[in-house]
Structures are given as C-alpha cells and as structure tokens.
C-alpha cells in the first residue's frame with residue numbers, strides 16, 4: 164500500500180505539472196498518453212510478482228523449463244535489438260526479463276510489467292513446438308513493451324479520478340483507502356490479474372506485435388494460425404487469461420492479415 168501512495172503522489176504531480184507523457188507503441192505506432200509511467204507500475208507489480216513466485220511451484224520438467232527460458236531469451240534479445248535501433252533504448256534499460264514455467268494445468272501464460280513472464284505447463288500440449296511457444300511469449304512480451312498496464316492504469320485514473328487526485332493529495336496523509344481501492348480494482352489483485360484486464364484493443368495489439376516479434380527472433384510466424392486454431396479447441400474461456408481476447412474466428416482472421424508484414428521480418432535461423 165505504501166507504493167500505491169507513492170504512485171498516487173507521482174500521478175498527482177504529473178497532473179499538476181502537465182498532461183502526462185505521450186509515447187508511441189512500437190510496431191503499430193499507436194500514440195498513447197500515460198499519466199502513470201511504466202516504472203511506477205513496475206514498482207507495484209514487482210511486489211505482486213515476488214508474492215506469486217513464492218507460492219508458485221516451478222515445473223520439475225528440466226527440458227521444458229529450459230525451452231521456455233531459451234525461447235523467451237531469444238525473443239527478448241531480438242526485441243531489445245529492435246527497440247535500440249528504433250530510438251527506444253531508454254525503455255530497454257528497465258526490462259528485467261524472466262521466463263518461468265510453473266506447475267498448473269490451465270492453458271495459460273501471463274506477463275507482468277517489465278517483462279516477468281509466467282507460462283503454465285498446461286499450455287505446452289497446445290503450443291507443441293517452439294515456434295508456437297514463441298507466438299505465446301511474443302504476445303506476452305508485447306503487453307510489456309506496449310506498456311499496456313501503465314496505459315490501463317492511466318486511463319482508469321483519468322476516468323475515475325480526474326482532478327480529484329489533487330484534492331486527494333491535498334487532504335494530507337489522505338490519498339486514502341479509496342485511491343488504493345481504485346488502483347487495486349484497475350490492476351487486479353494477484354499476479355495473474357495483471358494480464359487479465361487488458362482491453363480487446365490491447366489484446367489485438369499484443370497479437371499483432373507478438374507475431375512480428377516472433378518473426379524477428381527467427382520463429383516462423385506462419386505457425387500462428389494453426390496454433391490459435393488449436394487454442395480455440397483447447398480453450399476454456401472461463402479459466403484462460405486469453406478469455407478477454409477477440410473471438411477466435413476474428414483473431415485468426417486478424418493474424419492472417421498481419422502475416423505478410425511478419426514475413427518481412429522473418430529470417431530462418
């Protein structure tokens with residue numbers, strides 16, 4: 164809660180001194196206005212990540228654990244190279260990539276801001292190969308790189324808070340429990356909630372960017388269509404964090420549409 168108060172103070176200062184920061188999402192070029200920075204969101208999410216990892220059971224399958232780390236690191240290197248070459252080296256500095264495989268039968272994966280990624284064992288029978296795993300990890304990395312959590316929290320504050328944040332600050336040690344509640348509600352409680360509340364627009368954007376990232380890292384983007392068809396069959400939308408995604412048919416159609424762009428980045432390795 165202490166970090167939330169600190170964050171709110173920073174947000175209030177942002178509002179008092181200007182209108183936040185306009186940044187551009189890599190690949191899609193979409194402009195976003197953030198009143199909460201990615202670093203501020205990370206200060207909150209890292210606590211929840213550590214809590215989650217304390218209770219999570221790491222996979223005992225050494226080969227699969229190594230595969231998740233290997234594919235993840237290869238993607239992260241490609242993404243960082245791209246960002247450095249495209250004027251976003253400053254963002255690269257604060258990523259701390261971690262790729263974990265945990266014991267859980269759900270068909271699931273999630274990413275915390277800053278690049279802490281968790282893959283559930285239950286998704287591996289659906290990914291089946293490393294290129295399809297790269298589609299999943301590319302999607303999760305895209306949420307981090309596109310600062311979707313900071314955007315979600317910024318929008319929530321803008322909608323619900325407006326300038327009342329300032330009065331919240333003025334009311335002294337105030338900035339009381341209400342703001343903590345709004346923050347928790349916006350971000351969710353617990354590690355998995357961080358990636359379950361993205362908007363459909365953000366999910367589509369993560370599909371798009373993730374496909375390009377996979378191609379950049381040398382994974383054949385063509386596998387994405389078959390992979391998402393398998394996901395549609397395996398999908399239990401009530402338990403999957405992919406439940407807020409666009410409908411399966413729409414998603415597969417969109418991905419097919421992005422394939423020509425992805426092919427330009429793909430170099431077989």
Ligand SMILES: [Zn+2]
Nearest residue numbers: 302361366369
């Ligand atoms: Zn997602």
